[in-house]
Amino acid sequence: MMRTRPLKVALLGCGVVGSEVARIMTTHADDLAARIGAPVELAGVAVRRPSKLREGIPQDLVTTDATALVKRGDIDVVVEVIGGIEPARTLITTAFEHGASVVSANKALLAQDGAALHAAAGQHGKDLYYEAAVAGAIPLIRPLRESLAGDKVNRVLGIVNGTTNFILDKMDSTGAGYQEALDEATALGYAEADPTADVEGFDAAAKAAILAGIAFHTRVRLDDVYREGMAEVTAADFASARNMGCTIKLLAICERAEDGQSVTARVHPAMIPLSHPLASVRGAYNAVFVESDASGQLMFYGPGAGGAPTASAVLGDLVAVCRNRLSGTTGPGESAYTALPVSGMGEVVTRYHISLDVADKPGVLAQVATVFAEHGVSIDTVRQQGKDGEASLVVVTHRASDAALGGTVEALRKLDTVRGVASIMRVEGE
Ligand SMILES: NC(=O)C1=CN([C@@H]2O[C@H](COP(=O)(O)OP(=O)(O)OC[C@H]3O[C@@H](n4cnc5c(N)ncnc54)[C@H](O)[C@@H]3O)[C@@H](O)[C@H]2O)C=CC1
């Protein structure tokens, strides 16, 4: 039976995502009411610039005082789509204190303060949902938290940043310049307010922290995630990748150690074979593989950024939270009981593609191979190309630890015959 008294929603932020949330709430009002069992009413919209015309949002709902809105006491659900750490963090905790549940898309905040926010939600008996925070529209948080709660997840690997995938795709497929592609991604509403969060890998690292935390039932914060951005990836790297039958993607990889006693989380550009499904993820799409004991490999794929796709995830959470509210329950809270340590990058084992500039003379190849052997790094393939007394040497290794690879590269740099290390890139997905 439909309850007639509406559930009241406060929207904090009305930018790319917030404006789409408001639009869908209005245009789908009847369907949402039917699915929830009560109407949902947009009770207030906190913005920074009140004079801006916002189609479909009555001006009397607009306020610049977000704090007063979350303190009203009659708000059932606060939707936080402002982004950043403050004032979002204080607004969310204030919302819990004043009786509201919260839906947020804020990965930066959740990766930094997720534990405290979950604790605040639990203390006040409220929900904290954030499906939109990772991989936009793709259902990933709830499948990990709920559908896979009976399985043991060992690995999460994928493309979780739409902006950088858009840029890398453009650079690879059209030869577009980095800045041109970034400007386009920003205009399309994919990039963060400060796009360095995207290109330097902070956004993907925040998502990796959230995914690892849920997948491994342990606390993983942004600072625990090894991070390299994509700004250093060059056209030469793409050419090298193509020679190997690969392309380059910015990947987030969260893994349980083989002995099960620790986990790692990392974000960096990597070569992946063109035959791998991640290689064909185009534009701002995301794709994430989850590997679990019983399920085997699962792939989640879809739009990872943009106003409407992200709003879809926010609305899904809104419906879930409203249903919980009506039935007087809350969804699952934080699960961090395994408390596994997060190991550093040195422990990670993978393959490497190393491009060296060397002297083109007898014995150099043997010298280089000896350095690899001395560090216990086994070589898979070597390709040498001469150019005017100098040569370029491309070495692809078998699986080795990042620590062993680091030691190898340090020793290679000390060889007189090695003029420089042109690039080092990890090779994944084989
Ligand atoms: N754009 C996207 O594709 C996605 C964004 N997200 C996340 O969603 C959140 C919002 O992102 P966007 O909508 O893209 O950003 P945006 O910058 O377009 O919108 C944020 C809005 O919040 C407003 N704002 C800032 N401080 C405020 C305050 N104190 N009170 C009221 N309003 C305030 C800004 O004026 C702006 O209009 C962020 O946490 C972002 O990381 C998550 C997934 C995808």
Ligand SMILES: N[C@@H](CC=O)C(=O)O
């Ligand atoms: N800036 C982010 C937005 C979605 O999370 C991205 O590009 O993926």
Ligand code: NA
């Ligand atoms: Na999602």
